[in-house]
Amino acid sequence: MFEIRFHGRGGQGAVTSAEMLAHAAIEEGNYGQAFPSFGPERRGAPVMAFARVSDAPIRNRSAVYNPNGVLVLDPSLLKLVDVAHGLAEGGTIVVATHRSAEDIRAEFKLEGRLGVVDGLSIAMSTIRRPITNTCMLGAFLKATLVDEKPLVDLQALEHALKKRFGRIAAPNIAAFRKAFDETVVLEEN
Amino acid sequence: MGTRIGKEVSIGIAEAAMMADVDVVSAYPITPQTHVVEHLSELVADGHLDAEFVPVESEHTAMSTCCGSVAAGARTFTATSSQGLALMHEILFIASGMRLPIVMAVANRSLSAPISIWNDHGDVMAERDTGWLQVFVENGQDAYDHILWAFRVAEDHGVLLPIMVNFDGFIVSHVVESLEEWSPEEVRRFLPPYDPPYRLDVDNPWTFGPVGIPDIYLETRKAHDEALLGAKATMVKAWSELADVVGRQYYPVEQYKADDADIVFLSMGGISETCMTAVDELREAGKKVGLVRLRLWRPFPFDEVKAALGGRKVIIAIDRALSTGGPGGPVASEVKAALYGLETRPQVIEFIAGLGGRDVTVGDFKQMYEKGAAVAAGGPVPGYELLGVRA
Numbered sequence: 001m002f003e004i005r006f007h008g009r010g011g012q013g014a015v016t017s018a019e020m021l022a023h024a025a026i027e028e029g030n031y032g033q034a035f036p037s038f039g040p041e042r043r044g045a046p047v048m049a050f051a052r053v054s055d056a057p058i059r060n061r062s063a064v065y066n067p068n069g070v071l072v073l074d075p076s077l078l079k080l081v082d083v084a085h086g087l088a089e090g091g092t093i094v095v096a097t098h099r100s101a102e103d104i105r106a107e108f109k110l111e112g113r114l115g116v117v118d119g120l121s122i123a124m125s126t127i128r129r130p131i132t133n134t135c136m137l138g139a140f141l142k143a144t145l146v147d148e149k150p151l152v153d154l155q156a157l158e159h160a161l162k163k164r165f166g167r168i169a170a171p172n173i174a175a176f177r178k179a180f181d182e183t184v185v186l187e188e189n
Numbered sequence: 190m191g192t193r194i195g196k197e198v199s200i201g202i203a204e205a206a207m208m209a210d211v212d213v214v215s216a217y218p219i220t221p222q223t224h225v226v227e228h229l230s231e232l233v234a235d236g237h238l239d240a241e242f243v244p245v246e247s248e249h250t251a252m253s254t255c256c257g258s259v260a261a262g263a264r265t266f267t268a269t270s271s272q273g274l275a276l277m278h279e280i281l282f283i284a285s286g287m288r289l290p291i292v293m294a295v296a297n298r299s300l301s302a303p304i305s306i307w308n309d310h311g312d313v314m315a316e317r318d319t320g321w322l323q324v325f326v327e328n329g330q331d332a333y334d335h336i337l338w339a340f341r342v343a344e345d346h347g348v349l350l351p352i353m354v355n356f357d358g359f360i361v362s363h364v365v366e367s368l369e370e371w372s373p374e375e376v377r378r379f380l381p382p383y384d385p386p387y388r389l390d391v392d393n394p395w396t397f398g399p400v401g402i403p404d405i406y407l408e409t410r411k412a413h414d415e416a417l418l419g420a421k422a423t424m425v426k427a428w429s430e431l432a433d434v435v436g437r438q439y440y441p442v443e444q445y446k447a448d449d450a451d452i453v454f455l456s457m458g459g460i461s462e463t464c465m466t467a468v469d470e471l472r473e474a475g476k477k478v479g480l481v482r483l484r485l486w487r488p489f490p491f492d493e494v495k496a497a498l499g500g501r502k503v504i505i506a507i508d509r510a511l512s513t514g515g516p517g518g519p520v521a522s523e524v525k526a527a528l529y530g531l532e533t534r535p536q537v538i539e540f541i542a543g544l545g546g547r548d549v550t551v552g553d554f555k556q557m558y559e560k561g562a563a564v565a566a567g568g569p570v571p572g573y574e575l576l577g578v579r580a
Contacts, residue, residue, distance in 0.1 A: 026195035026367040038359040059462040061360040062550040
């Protein structure tokens, strides 16, 4: 079982990206689960979403406390939220930032494998809106590759994006691919 | 059997109602049920479902509309939560007393005050004695299957009672997970069209809901009680028919790794799945522990509960509601009543867990197990505990 926590701000699509991951896992024949941190929706406020991916049925309906992966959709959250809280051993954090992984690690003392990508620039050049959620899915799948194999099939994920975004799927898929290619991964200390 | 697809559970419920080819949906949106009726209104507006969607100004009217439509012979569905269910309260008795087979999905949520949109079973427990059939589901597949099953049971001429399908708000309703949909052919094999023996019909008039003078009210209540108790046989039969069609078998009371267990958890609804993971981990550590899950809540399955729990050392009963100023939790009360007549009674320890959306984790179940193990080892039986409450 791979457990994932998404940190974003209300309106940035954290829940959508969690759902895309679950859909991709299910389409591949595995099991996936995605849910928001339940509560009133507040645009701009720090929010969380959760996902689980497994090759066996998922029997856990509590929040994720020891994530194997953490996605940070907005770098300003690093100053507000302990995004590494409870990170599982060997866990991975990916952050949307234009800064280097070394810089981010030094300033915020982030443990684990760290992936960074300039999600905002990619989002502005593809979907033309400051929404980094699809970028960060690409960054996450790149940073969590095991023997070159992604956690969920990349085509299954693109298919999920296509279904969700319909007419605006193409730029989102472009953002996803570009972020996958450009993500820089810094191994655990 | 179909392919597993990813779907938000609320959307699955709406689509199951569409597969049942409902004629009338009357509902008012309330968190966390909103996605169910919102999606149904879309399905009707987009022409996927040929039904009358009746938007109303309150849940009191939603349930009243349902009563009228089902009495007129229309297959009828609604959904609600919490304060919405509470606002229906008066009409719930009318629906059941008039033997109107409405199917209602209830996304369980706590009641105000203080205002809480989050999950527990406080809403449905306040409606326990409304004379409705009541079942609980644990996940999206259960929920989808049980909407179709609910119509099959409620509309059976031997039953003719309204039914609530309870699914936990947020922890089930808002989760994207996998489920298998039914094909139209499977639905056709399982669910006959609604064919009420009595309906509002100007050419063949019947009186619905007249005065019950003291000379007859008592007999109607007895008939209602017998109808509820007797419905269990039809429910079990319908579950077995459902297994024939889609290969999933449900029971009034279900067990998980409980065959040889001295200590068993007893739970109802979505947290049962989290409990299964705790049981897995405790079993790996060599503990003889299992889980018994209540699916059927009304009629209460006394015989099945006795069969599943008799002979155990300790029952760890988990409630999702508090009977304030009373005996603790409503489920534990019922379970104790079921076990009272046994010669050797298991010890029952009670936890009220996850009130108002407080998360219930695998670790919480392990802590409850430790307390159960202490009682099994001869320790004193504590009173009910509000799990995780701050002093």
